[in-house]
Amino acid sequence: MKKPTSFIYEQTATGVAIITLNRPERLNALTFEVYRELTDTFAALRAEDDVRVVVITGAGRAFCSGGDVHDIIGELFARDMEGLLEFTRMTCDLIRNIRIFPKPVIASLNGTTAGAGACIALASDLRIASLEARIAFLFVKVGLSGADMGAAHLLPRVVGVSKATELLFTGDFISAPEAERIGLYNRVVPAGELAAVTREFAERLAQGPSFALAKTKEMINREIDMNLSAALECEAQAQAICMLHPDYREAHEAFVAKRAPTFK
Secondary structure (H helix, E strand, O other): OOOOOOEEEEEOOOOEEEEEEOOHHHOOOEOHHHHHHHHHHHHHHOOOOOOOEEEEEEOOOEEEOOEOHHHHHHHHOOOOHHHHHHHHHHHHHHHHHHHHOOOOEEEEEOOEEEOHHHHHHHHOOEEEEEOOOOEEOHHHHHOOOOOOOOHHHHHHHHHOHHHHHHHHHHOOOEOHHHHHHOOOOOEEEOHHHHHHHHHHHHHHHHOOOHHHHHHHHHHHHHHOOOOHHHHHHHHHHHHHHHHOOHHHHHHHHHHHHOOOOOOO
């Protein structure tokens, strides 16, 4: 995989890839280059067998404040409709690549999470946040639709239609405890514990059965728009496929031998 230059990429010996947005002086605002490299990185990591979990976080006091006002938003005023669609489709490609990525993605929210940053967090499978990590889908505040980068599709499925409507209509920030209360954050911890808690959870998933986790994520994505009957048949087929995978036998043999399983 080509190493990105617009953010920090690290990989641990335990199979965890860590992406750190690294423009702290701009609250990790996204540029065209960051968008492209994030999108390409998630595509490339699909083929990296030694990467089992991805963590995305930010440097400094923000996770990500959204698109950079100068580097992106100012430039967009010079574009026609075709040029604007090129940009908005590019931002959606990032969300698509996160959602179809067959491995767990954890957003470790170290601070302010807004706009496109909120959408990246939303597209991740899990969100672990510090107490300082307030969040806002603030698109309407700047005259844009709250339905951006998949927010109108994903947010109602995470927090319910009523609360999602409120968040997308107002663009208001909510605190980390409130985000946890409504189910948007999975866990909120003191800032000093965030990195350790995230790392511990990521390594737990990295030691798990990657094939089963990938199949679970696939089913979550596919069943969003299915009726119950179709979902049950889909799950029956998925489970039968998992039963043919070596991890299933390894889990059984480990249980019988009273040892921890070793998944490949």
